[in-house]
Amino acid sequence: MSVTIQVADFDCGQEIAAMTKGRDDIGALASFIGLVRADTLGTENIDSMQLEHYPGMTEKALAEIVAAAEKRWMLQSVRVIHRVGKLLPGEQIVLVLVAASHRGAAFAACEFIMDFLKTRAPFWKKEVSEHYGQWVEARDKDEMALQRWQDAEK
Amino acid sequence: MHIHLLYFAGLREVLGVATETLELPAEIETVAGLRELLAARGAPWTALVTTKNLRAAVNQEMAGQDARVHAGDEVAFFPPVTGG
Numbered sequence: 560m561s562v563t564i565q566v567a568d569f570d571c572g573q574e575i576a577a578m579t580k581g582r583d584d585i586g587a588l589a590s591f592i593g594l595v596r597a598d599t600l601g602t603e604n605i606d607s608m609q610l611e612h613y614p615g616m617t618e619k620a621l622a623e624i625v626a627a628a629e630k631r632w633m634l635q636s637v638r639v640i641h642r643v644g645k646l647l648p649g650e651q652i653v654l655v656l657v658a659a660s661h662r663g664a665a666f667a668a669c670e671f672i673m674d675f676l677k678t679r680a681p682f683w684k685k686e687v688s689e690h691y692g693q694w695v696e697a698r699d700k701d702e703m704a705l706q707r708w709q710d711a712e713k
Numbered sequence: 714m715h716i717h718l719l720y721f722a723g724l725r726e727v728l729g730v731a732t733e734t735l736e737l738p739a740e741i742e743t744v745a746g747l748r749e750l751l752a753a754r755g756a757p758w759t760a761l762v763t764t765k766n767l768r769a770a771v772n773q774e775m776a777g778q779d780a781r782v783h784a785g786d787e788v789a790f791f792p793p794v795t796g797g
Binding site: 567593610611612613616619641652653673676677678679680681682683684685694695696697699 | 721722723742747766770773774780781792793794795796797
């Protein structure tokens with residue numbers, strides 16, 4: 560497991576190469592990349608997104624989420640990168656990369672990690688346009704996405 | 714004894730403060746008690762009790778309103794998270 564919070568951009572291809580280097584036991588690799596979507600704030604286009612986090616707790620929360628996924632599925636490797644600071648529309652925000660023997664575990668764990676990251680890891684987004692700034696509000700839909708993992712556990 | 718407080722995102726902006734160290738009164742035992750103590754400072758600190766769905770963490774773990782707070786703890790208050 561490897562978790563990184565960084566300002567710099569990341570390269571999914573490089574991360575895959577690093578994860579698979581020297582290994583022939585990986586049968587499936589699932590990846591998710593979140594991007595800054597162009598949007599409007601009132602009548603203005605968003606110029607940038609400001610990503611804030613809680614240093615210390617963020618790393619701990621992400622490590623716990625990945626550990627929960629590793630307990631639930633047989634995973635071979637997990638890489639999470641989340642960017643912070645000022646990001647422009649079209650830029651990458653987050654990468655989740657999961658390697659497993661078979662695709663079922665890789666797909667499911669990748670989605671599980673993202674669902675928990677969105678609702679449990681202490682990151683906050685602020686949309687900034689020329690004259691306005693607005694903190695993004697949490698969506699009930701994200702909280703509901705967790706429900707199915709909890710229902711599936713019963 | 715002291716506790717270390719942190720505020721994030723919209724709450725930090727409303728308060729105009731990111732961190733502070735506070736002498737913890739002996740009668741304050743929970744996250745809820747701490748919120749009320751801070752809100753008693755008046756505006757803008759009333760946000761600690763009026764903000765919808767305000768979240769808290771004690772020693773970097775998500776914590777409910779009934780969670781205990783002790784001298785030496787790091788307690789953070791923030792809006793629901795919106796990463797990813």
